[in-house]
Amino acid sequence: MTTVPLVPAAWLVELVNGYGSRPRAAAARTEEPYPDLDRLADLPEATALGEERLIGVADRLWPLFASADSPERTAVINDLLVRSRLTPxxxxxxRTRWSTSLNAPDKLVMAGCVTTLMEVVAHGGWRRIGTCEGEDCLDAHLALPGRSRRYCSTTCLNRARIRSYRARRRQDPSVPTED
Structure with missing residues (x-):
């Protein structure tokens, strides 16, 4: 049995957003280079993966963030658990740790991501994970415990506020302008 690596939640979100096909397409980032995820010394399994395998992992994780339906999310995470052959x-x-009979680097990274997401959901419910509600963004995000989150970043939040302000301004010209 192989010990499953600990995958930091921030790295997992960066993987899904930086390598996931749907978030990249929604933000028109398909021609941009992929982010450098090798900087995490604690996750040597990830350094052995090429872009194609990282894309595969990200694309299998993204539906878990994208679905707003708890039964669908449950089905996705349970399928990932079975495929990862995890044993506590x-x-x-x-401390609870996980092992797997799989030893391919992409399978180990996926197993680590699944255990991280399982912990996030177990300690905060499904409302902790989601995708950005920004108009042209499908990036994944994790909310802090006890908080809700609708946007992946301050940038997307600000864009939404500006769009909302401009829409109100078009409907009601008496809305004061900022000069």
Whole structure:
């Protein structure tokens, strides 16, 4: 059995947004270079993966963020759990760890991502994960515990506010302008 790597949640979101086909297409980033994910020394399995495998992992994870339907999300994560062949165990400090019979780097990274998402959902529910509600953005995001989130970044939030302001202004010219 191989120990499943610990995948930082921020890295996971960056993977889905930077390599996922749908988020890249929605933001017209298909011609841009892929982000450098190798900078994480704690995840050597990821450095062995090429772009195609990272795209595959990101594309399999994205539906979990994109669905607003809890039963559908449950089905997706349970399928990923089965495919990852995960087995829980306790380490010497009584922390839950995971192992798998798989040893291909992309399968290990996927298993690590699945266990990270399982922890996120277990400690905060499905409302912690989602995709940006920005008009031209499908980026994934994770909300902090106890918080809700609708946009992937401040940039998308600001764009939405500006669009809303301009729409109100078109409907009601008496809305004051900022000069």
């Amino acid at each position: 165990y306790l380490d010497h400090e009584a």
